Amino acid sequence: MRAKDIMSSPVFTVGQGASIESAAELMTARAVTALPVVDTGGALVGMVSESDLLWHRVPSDPTAQQRRGPETDPQRRPGAVVEVMSRSPVATWPGADVAEVADQMLRNDVRSMPVVDDGRLVGIISRRDILRAMVRGDDVLAAEVQHRLDAYADGRSRWTATVEDGVATVAGGFADETERTVVAVLARTVPGVAAARVGEVTSS
Template structure:
């Protein structure tokens, strides 16, 4: 499964010259925790999160063990997104494996990754998107795989798909290794499938 299979598109973005208040309002309206920041040419230049927006707005607690916040005068607080956003944001590509996307999120402690295709922003993947694909039951996975296999054979139930722990097993004869590979690819396209097993091709 690839990033393009689970990403949200089109993407809600915010201009680097937008106000902090406008960015906060957009996050609230769209129920997102981060927004890609774009320039006048709609090119990705940063990412801004809820914590970025709040950092200079919440008074510092001297007893907190967290990183201290600057106690600036309200008049001196950043007003535009470009002043609080994270520059050089981590991004991924449409064909990136979802497992690699998840690993990058955990390694860099980010909750969402913009998806770039030849420099153009085409989507965004959040941790919620990844979790949504992982919580599907084995019965649902098996049913989805079975449907795709039957459609491939124009309604003929030539193979039987079962699932256990996210791993799908497809049983039945195969004309050759090419057909076996096609069935494997079809099964892998179902969101939530973590692995595919097939029987050996039948003797010709």
């Protein structure tokens, strides 16, 4: 399963000069926890998260403020996204394996990751997207694998697909090694399928 199979697209973005308030409104309206930040040419230049926007916006313990005085000088309080965004966003590409994406998210402690293709922002993946793809039941996965195989065979039921614990098994013969390889790839590309087992070539 690849990043392109589960990414959300098109992507809601925000400009560097956008106000923190407008970015917060967009996050709330679109129910997202982070936004890619783009320059005037549309290139990815950063990521801004809920925690970034809350920085300098939510007062700390009032008793502590009384001892230290105002925590934030209103004249110095950040007003634009560019002032609070992460400037070195962790990104991935459409063909990346989802397991690799998940590992990157955990290692870098990020909840969303932009997907970039040849310099263009083409999608975004959240931890929720990964979880949603991974928790689908075997019956649902088997039905989707079967649908793809039947479509490849022009509507004929040449193979039978079953899935157990995320592993797809395709029963039926294959005309040649190329056909066998294509069927295996089709089964593996179904989001949620961890591996695929296929039969042997039955004729030359």
